[in-house]
Amino acid sequence: MPAVTETIDTVQSVTEGTYKWGFETDIEMEFAPKGLNEDIVRFISKKKNEPQWLLDWRLKAFAIWKKMEEPVWAAVKYPPIDYQDAYYYAAPVQKVKPKSLDEVDPELLRTYAKLGIPLKEQAILAGVEGAGETPSDAGRMPVAVDAVFDSVSVATTFKARLEKEGIIFCAISEAVQTHPELVRQYLGTVVPQGDNFYAALNSAVFTDGSFVYIPKGVRCPMELSTYFRINAKSTGQFERTLIIAEEGSTVSYLEGCTAPMRDENQLHAAVVELVALDDATIKYSTVQNWYPGDAEGRGGIYNFVTKRAHCRGRRSKVSWTQVETGSAITWKYPSCVLLGDDSVGEFYSVAITNNRQQADTGTKMIHVGKRTTSTIVSKGISAGRGQNTYRGLVRVAPTASSARNFTQCDSLLIGDQCGAHTVPYIENRCMTAKVEHEATTSRIAEDQLFYCRQRGLSEEDAVGLIVNGFCREVLKELPMEFAVEAQKLLQISLEGSVG
Amino acid sequence: MTALVTGAAGFLHRFEGLQQRLPGARLPFVQALREQAAEAFRRQGFPTRRIEAWKYTDLRPVAEAGFDEALTAMDDSPALPPAHGAARAVFVDGRFRADLSMLDGLSYGAESLAAALERQEGRLGALARPVEQPMAALNTMLFEDGLVVTVPAGVAGGVLDLVSLGTASERPEAFHPRHLIRLEAGASLTIIETATGPAEARYLHNPVYEIEVAFGAVLTHARLQQEGARAFQLSTAYARVEKGGTYDNFTLNAGGRLVRNEIHTVLAGPAATCHMNGAQLLRDGQHADTTTFLDHAAPDCASRQTYKTVLSGRSRGVFQGKIHVHQVAQRTDGYQMNQALLLSPEAEIDSKPQLEIYADDVKCSHGATVGAIDAEQLFYLRARGIPEARARAMLVEAFLREAIEGVQDEAAREALDAAVTGWWDRQGEAA
Numbered sequence: 001m002p003a004v005t006e007t008i009d010t011v012q013s014v015t016e017g018t019y020k021w022g023f024e025t026d027i028e029m030e031f032a033p034k035g036l037n038e039d040i041v042r043f044i045s046k047k048k049n050e051p052q053w054l055l056d057w058r059l060k061a062f063a064i065w066k067k068m069e070e071p072v073w074a075a076v077k078y079p080p081i082d083y084q085d086a087y088y089y090a091a092p093v094q095k096v097k098p099k100s101l102d103e104v105d106p107e108l109l110r111t112y113a114k115l116g117i118p119l120k121e122q123a124i125l126a127g128v129e130g131a132g133e134t135p136s137d138a139g140r141m142p143v144a145v146d147a148v149f150d151s152v153s154v155a156t157t158f159k160a161r162l163e164k165e166g167i168i169f170c171a172i173s174e175a176v177q178t179h180p181e182l183v184r185q186y187l188g189t190v191v192p193q194g195d196n197f198y199a200a201l202n203s204a205v206f207t208d209g210s211f212v213y214i215p216k217g218v219r220c221p222m223e224l225s226t227y228f229r230i231n232a233k234s235t236g237q238f239e240r241t242l243i244i245a246e247e248g249s250t251v252s253y254l255e256g257c258t259a260p261m262r263d264e265n266q267l268h269a270a271v272v273e274l275v276a277l278d279d280a281t282i283k284y285s286t287v288q289n290w291y292p293g294d295a296e297g298r299g300g301i302y303n304f305v306t307k308r309a310h311c312r313g314r315r316s317k318v319s320w321t322q323v324e325t326g327s328a329i330t331w332k333y334p335s336c337v338l339l340g341d342d343s344v345g346e347f348y349s350v351a352i353t354n355n356r357q358q359a360d361t362g363t364k365m366i367h368v369g370k371r372t373t374s375t376i377v378s379k380g381i382s383a384g385r386g387q388n389t390y391r392g393l394v395r396v397a398p399t400a401s402s403a404r405n406f407t408q409c410d411s412l413l414i415g416d417q418c419g420a421h422t423v424p425y426i427e428n429r430c431m432t433a434k435v436e437h438e439a440t441t442s443r444i445a446e447d448q449l450f451y452c453r454q455r456g457l458s459e460e461d462a463v464g465l466i467v468n469g470f471c472r473e474v475l476k477e478l479p480m481e482f483a484v485e486a487q488k489l490l491q492i493s494l495e496g497s498v499g
Numbered sequence: 500m501t502a503l504v505t506g507a508a509g510f511l512h513r514f515e516g517l518q519q520r521l522p523g524a525r526l527p528f529v530q531a532l533r534e535q536a537a538e539a540f541r542r543q544g545f546p547t548r549r550i551e552a553w554k555y556t557d558l559r560p561v562a563e564a565g566f567d568e569a570l571t572a573m574d575d576s577p578a579l580p581p582a583h584g585a586a587r588a589v590f591v592d593g594r595f596r597a598d599l600s601m602l603d604g605l606s607y608g609a610e611s612l613a614a615a616l617e618r619q620e621g622r623l624g625a626l627a628r629p630v631e632q633p634m635a636a637l638n639t640m641l642f643e644d645g646l647v648v649t650v651p652a653g654v655a656g657g658v659l660d661l662v663s664l665g666t667a668s669e670r671p672e673a674f675h676p677r678h679l680i681r682l683e684a685g686a687s688l689t690i691i692e693t694a695t696g697p698a699e700a701r702y703l704h705n706p707v708y709e710i711e712v713a714f715g716a717v718l719t720h721a722r723l724q725q726e727g728a729r730a731f732q733l734s735t736a737y738a739r740v741e742k743g744g745t746y747d748n749f750t751l752n753a754g755g756r757l758v759r760n761e762i763h764t765v766l767a768g769p770a771a772t773c774h775m776n777g778a779q780l781l782r783d784g785q786h787a788d789t790t791t792f793l794d795h796a797a798p799d800c801a802s803r804q805t806y807k808t809v810l811s812g813r814s815r816g817v818f819q820g821k822i823h824v825h826q827v828a829q830r831t832d833g834y835q836m837n838q839a840l841l842l843s844p845e846a847e848i849d850s851k852p853q854l855e856i857y858a859d860d861v862k863c864s865h866g867a868t869v870g871a872i873d874a875e876q877l878f879y880l881r882a883r884g885i886p887e888a889r890a891r892a893m894l895v896e897a898f899l900r901e902a903i904e905g906v907q908d909e910a911a912r913e914a915l916d917a918a919v920t921g922w923w924d925r926q927g928e929a930a
Contacts, residue, residue: 073551398844398845411854411856413856413858413859413861414859415859416826416829416858416859416860417826418857418859419855419856419857420854420856421853421854421855421856422852422853422854422865423851423853424851424852424853424867425849425850425851426848426849426850426851426867426869427847427848427849427850428839428841428847428848428849428850428869429846429847430841430844431841431842431843431844431846431871432844432871433869433870434868434869434870434871435867435868435869435870436866436867436868436869437850437852437865437866437867437868438864438865438866438867439852439854439864439865439866440862440863440864441854441856441861441862441863441864442861442862442863443859443860443861
């Protein structure tokens with residue numbers, strides 16, 4: 001199996017298991033005053049030169065948030081968050097807005113280059129270090145990247161090329177200026193302001209994120225990608241992404257993220273909204289690699305994210321693929337509301353918790369349209385003292401005749417100090433619907449390990465190989481560059497968990 | 500007649516009024532348990548759907564109905580369901596009826612709780628958790644009677660029928676029997692329980708079971724819930740299985756208007772085994788909820804659960820099943836399956852299987868399916884000349900049989916079989 005061979009090679013080239021993305025960029029930053037109040041919301045809105053309607057929208061969200069209580073139902077434990085003890089806006093100081101990539105602060109370009117994301121148009125998204133050295137690069141598809149640094153988007157590549165096709169790919173703050181009608185039409189229609197505690201917070205203080213619009217009948221010629229980087233201390237990142245796929249269009253979008261190693265916990269509360277119209281397809285892939293904290297559970301990102309897709313059109317399709325290796329705590333349920341007849345929702349997930357990481361993640365598939373189908377494949381891996389929970393809902397409305405769902409959740413336990421939990425909810429009100437769920441929990445089989453060891457693999461490599469096999473169904477859904485990066489990440493995330 | 504106070508307040512009011520007349524009023528340990536339960540019930544009241552464990556079952560119909568204590572006329576001779584064994588304990592409106600029971604000459608002890616209460620110190624309340632389960636709190640606060648069974652070490656107890664009859668009266672009645680069942684080392688017993696009542700009777704049957712299965716003992720507990728169509732049954736069973744013991748529970752939910760069976764089983768000793776199987780046969784506006792909690796608290800234990808629900812009319816079925824594997828419970832083998840068959844477009848099924856696992860050397864799995872009768876299977880049978888109604892009946896029967904086949908004890912299996920067949924025949928008449 002070439003992918004696995006490649007993984008082992010890659011893994012062997014990786015040095016000791018440290019979080020390599022944990023460096024800090026020293027760059028002049030501009031902050032909003034610490035704390036959260038109506039003035040901060042106004043400050044952010046003013047910074048972004050937003051129209052009145054958007055400020056009003058934010059203020060309404062803030063008012064809702066103040067009345068809400070933090071959710072406590074997830075199987076995660078953390079000390080109370082002081083929402084007043086953080087910066088809600090942090091941006092690299094820019095004298096003038098750069099007109100082209102050449103004008104972007106070279107320090108920022110270096111940061112992204114170091115992360116393996118060269119913000120150069122001839123370059124590809126070299127998700128793996130060393131990938132640039134392989135000769136096959138020349139033939140690969142380019143990837144357009146929107147780079148978000150703390151609260152702002154610092155650069156977007158391939159904009160001109162995409163514009164030729166009528167595709168809009170830019171920072172959402174830019175879209176508010178250039179395409180206000182589209183933003184206004186769709187913003188908050190999938191995840192309303194009061195949807196949940198973190199979504200309300202995000203709606204009030206979101207700073208940047210990507211905006212994607214694929215016009216009718218267009219197949220996006222390249223992968224679109226956003227790379228999120230938290231850099232500044234004591235900041236929260238609140239990005240908001242909105243993707244609209246018009247009738248008959250197709251787009252594949254990737255999301256990556258990293259943060260410096262710090263002893264403090266930083267909050268990342270994003271909202272992602274996807275809208276797929278008739279015959280449109282959106283593929284959304286995430287490799288989540290926020291700083292997970294150290295072995296004792298100090299520091300790390302709280303990743304409290306709301307992601308939801310509306311399949312509004314007939315035969316529309318949304319596919320979520322996520323590889324969750326980072327974050328101290330993950331609270332995330334990418335969902336599909338299948339409204340259009342014959343629409344399709346998919347969720348493929350690998351979640352790893354090692355050391356003291358906690359993940360409560362899963363999906364919701366809400367079947368409303370006729371003959372809607374959904375597939376859920378979730379692979380949870382717990383090691384160290386990690387706690388990993390799959391939490392999912394499949395709901396079939398009486399209108400969803402002949403709807404179909406298949407769910408498979410498998411958990412793998414490595415070590416006897418960790419936990420793996422499965423909490424699926426099935427709610428069916430339609431006689432002709434068919435829902436199937438299966439879940440298994442086990443540890444790596446001794447005979448599999450023995451087999452690998454006998455062929456000369458070290459125990460750690462053997463575990464890596466077996467884990468990659470365990471996750472294969474999900475990893476094969478990822479675009480290629482990401483798949484390679486993800487496999488490598490799995491190995492790194494599990495380092496120190498064996499023996 | 501005074502107006503009834505409804506809801507939790509009604510029950511608390513009754514407790515305050517009756518406290519000195521309830522059995523065990525002069526026994527400090529009983530009083531302490533009742534006070535603690537009353538305190539818990541006062542604090543929580545009836546559970547609402549905002550409580551995760553009650554997400555799919557709305558108790559408002561119970562809370563809003565006013566209930567009176569059972570006033571049993573002692574001179575009646577109600578019709579009894581068919582007997583499965585020689586021994587029989589009969590309760591009418593939650594009170595033991597010696598005149599209808601047959602408990603003489605048994606090789607083990609079986610008596611009324613009200614009569615034997617002073618000897619239950621340390622045993623009563625040993626397993627029930629009224630602070631966590633509000634219905635157990637209500638039971639502890641107001642129980643008047645129940646069955647105490649003690650099977651001595653090595654004794655094979657055979658089959659014991661436990662019968663609960665609800666009766667029709669002017670006002671809805673509530674009764675809260677408390678049953679204490681203990682099997683000592685190597686003992687065995689099969690309890691076949693039938694709970695029933697007239698179709699028009701309005702009552703709440705709220706039993707709590709405390710079940711101890713000692714080293715190597717085997718308890719089969721088959722429950723046929725065939726309450727009257729207007730009745731409520733909310734039961735909570737607590738079982739603790741020691742080393743090498745087996746608890747085999749089967750719950751058939753066929754009657755009642757709103758029913759919930761909660762089972763908490765702890766596999767407390769190594770190599771203990773638990774089977775929890777069940778079938779829910781629902782029609783019209785019935786609501787039935789089976790909620791199981793299985794604690795694997797010792798190594799090398801095995802558990803098997805198969806639950807089947809058949810829904811017609813506007814009925815609603817709920818299954819919640821949690822398997823908790825503690826860190827010490829290495830080499831646990833846990834399996835759970837729940838399946839639902841929807842026969843009507845207006846029925847609803849909600850299912851929440853759940854695994855919570857803290858040990859690594861385990862093999863745990865669960866599965867859940869929901870669907871209608873398979874069109875291909877139906878076609879196959881019809882192509883062989885079987886009329887549609889008969890073909891459907893055969894498929895439903897086969898669907899249910901899978902759960903019943905898991906019951907090891909023959910007498911219990913036969914009783915369940917007969918009850919399922921009876922349900923389907925009545926269903927056929929109604930259709």
